[in-house]
Amino acid sequence: xxxxxxxxxxxxxxxxxxxxxxxxxxxxxxxxxxxxxxxxxxxxxxxxxxxxxxxxxxxxxxxxxxxxxxxxxxxxxxxxxxxxxxxxxxxxxxxxxxxxxxxxxxxxxxxxxxxxxxxxxxxxxxxxxxxxxxxxxxxxxxxxxxxxxxxxxxxxxxxxxxxxxxxxxxxxxxxxxxxx
Numbered sequence: 001x002x003x004x005x006x007x008x009x010x011x012x013x014x015x016x017x018x019x020x021x022x023x024x025x026x027x028x029x030x031x032x033x034x035x036x037x038x039x040x041x042x043x044x045x046x047x048x049x050x051x052x053x054x055x056x057x058x059x060x061x062x063x064x065x066x067x068x069x070x071x072x073x074x075x076x077x078x079x080x081x082x083x084x085x086x087x088x089x090x091x092x093x094x095x096x097x098x099x100x101x102x103x104x105x106x107x108x109x110x111x112x113x114x115x116x117x118x119x120x121x122x123x124x125x126x127x128x129x130x131x132x133x134x135x136x137x138x139x140x141x142x143x144x145x146x147x148x149x150x151x152x153x154x155x156x157x158x159x160x161x162x163x164x165x166x167x168x169x170x171x172x173x174x175x176x177x178x179x180x
Contacts, residue, residue: 051165
């Protein structure tokens, strides 16, 4: 199978199911941003050895979300896709709860940074928030499975808590935001 097909040379791309849409379509923006997040999590996984198993699991889940977003709405239910489940959301919540047990309570917003891995985690969090906004925008025009938005919302929370946990584990300094 060749990577290039030349079908997209006209500025369109194919959804799962065959329908061609402009490359700037909200659906493409949504799953493209999920793909960007997945790639960025690969950087985070590569630069630090901590939490790699859960990050790999999240990357798998993001491919699943992307596949659901890439389906032509008229073909939903006609294709066998991997599932996104409440267990995936519960897994993120359980991970956050476990990290929160050992983290100091937050008294202020924190400034991103302190260690390269922490900074990358914050960038991943902001990409996740953008993906969530793209999916919400798509949902205003075409129905999106609610679990996709829930997963992205929970994932951005998870990435914030992970950034704090990495700060602690890597002996970095968490800088509170103290407005002037």
